[in-house]
Amino acid sequence: MTTLPWRWVLPPILLAGLAALLLTMSPARLINLNAPPLESLIVERTVLDDQGISLKVRAEGSKPMIIAQVQVDGAYWAFTQQPPGPIRRLATATVQIPYLWVKGEAHHVQFLTNTGVVIAHPIEVALPTPGLSLATLLGYGWLGLYVGLVPVGLGMLCYPYLKVLGQRGLTFVLTLTLGMLAFLLVDTLQEGLELAGKAAIAFQGQALVWLGATVACLALFAVGRHRGKPPEGPALSTYMALGIGLHNLGEGLAIGTAFALGELALGSFLVIGFTLHNLTEGLGIVAPLLKQKLRWQTFVALAALAGLPAVVGLWVGAFAFSPHWAALFLGIGAGAILQVIVELSTYLQQRHQPGNSGMSYLSLFGFMTGLIIMYSTALMVKF
């Protein structure tokens, strides 16, 4: 020990000192500001059953928040809170109100905090929240298969039709797939950003979407090109199935939540819409495989990868929904779709040998057809 290594020790000591100073002496006092605490509360989950209304709330006030009173439809109601007491920043609590809600009608819950701030939570349409049971799990599972696996599988079954197409036909199908993926990219980002708005502000839901997309896209690039060249054939199809699968997870989440909140009427119209919409997705997945001999195991695995996440999405959406997690997953889905778009474009470029940029009227036509098919089938399922 010759000399104390001051230049190593000084920065952390100063940092700790500064933190201590700021915590003990509020800097706001320097400008004589005594602002009231910021109060914010979001409801992450609404459960309606024969016990009344149960709300999972997350506090994001600048200080722990106290729910002093609860109003339902403009009337004070007794309630219980678990765990009781002030709710720390980003902590959650469950508020149970023994309220006789009316099936099919709207209700308005308001929290009154100890400072008299009112935080509103509307319930658009009151419907019993499905309890977690084998029957409801199976029900939502079936629904997931209907909107996910079945249409994707049906689309993939068009493989023999594609197989007989010539060179120009193949270009058309591949660019159509590209158009479809472009639509899904925009759609997934939009869904993600929408959900981000329902999450606690502190979680920065929009940043989660963009960061999830960036990281997922870069990671899939790195994995996909670890052999030094862009993926083709079954590998490209796999990435496509993964991207579409993550998109379908988001679709499942949206449907599951909407059903659980009673915001969506389940009709055969909707299922038909999803079938047509997702049929195109199946078509896209098999497009890179037209040069190869397709084994049925590959076929089943790809269909499962693209279609089954819808089932998971429905389950999570109906029984364990959290908007910030959903936003993150949709971001990841968007990233995965972006990776597939880039890789598919690369593949298309390589198919067209020197002298041909791959950008032709035919390609443009295919791309636009893909967009239009997705847009017009989405007309049936957007709510």
Added chain:
Amino acid sequence: MDWHVQRRSVLGAGLLGAGTWLGRRFSQPALAQERAPTAPALHHQGMTTLGEVDHLRNGFDPHVLLTQWDEGRVSMLSTGQRLREYDIAAVEREIEVAPGVFYPAWTYNGQVPGPTIRVTEGDRIRIRFTNQGTHLHTLHFHGIHGAKQDGIPGVMEAAPGQTVTYEFDAKPFGCHLYHCHSVPFKRHLHKGLYGAFIVDPDPERHPDQTEVARSRLLGSPENQRWQELLMVMNAFDTNFDEENEVYAVNSIPHAYMKQPIRIERDRPVRIYLINVTEFDPINSFHLHANFFDYYDHGTTLTPTHRTIDTVMLCQAQRGIIECSFADFAPGVYMFHAHQAEFAELGWMSAFEVVV
């Protein structure tokens, strides 16, 4: 007059749980309201504010406010006129307006509603008003007085730290109110600057209706029969969006649901009812299973409405309700605003009629 001072101290002791026994031994204007409820609380299967307001911390108790008449320091002027002197201060303080909900109120003497000034027709009233707050405030009385005593912006308005003295003769007899008239007007009102100003009729001035007038004169033998109650219908806008979150009589929502007001069945009931609810154009009073006579503004000795069970009051309107539960079955009789909206947000109350 001394008797009523004693009565206030009796009620004060009642707060500490010792006054009930004493209260039963004295002839009372209204039954001393015990802290321990005798009737089961009416919770309407969960439709209620949750918990209890800490009245001691608030410094005022809605059950005490019901019968807390402030007759001032009484003396005689050389002219033979009776002088009543009051000290009232505007105090800015936080009060609990619903269990666990704290509101930055502006108050007269720390309480909302302010002290109930009760005088007799023709008395000289002298009020030293001190502004202990940080904004301009006034006392504006609903009554007959000169323009220089009106308590409006620029006239008898007290700056922070300043004291002004209002002086006027009490007239006309009736059920009136006082409030702050500084601007912005709505804010000064709904933050709590209001109180009751009750002028009892002087029986000698009403030779045709001496009996009725005597029954209204606080402290007279005829008045002792009556169970007189003050009810100020008010509300609080806790988030300042110009809509009220809390409605009540005498500030605390559901106070008389959780502990109904005890009424002796065979003594008549007189309610001094005042509406100071801000933002909502009207408020109302509805009595269950009974009807009442109503004296609009209390400025007449014969009822202005007979045999009604609901009365509507606009902002600052007030009146006197007279009813009887004689021969009624003992039990709990509700009364509330018949705007269900106000009732469900706290303005729901009940009498417990006892034999």
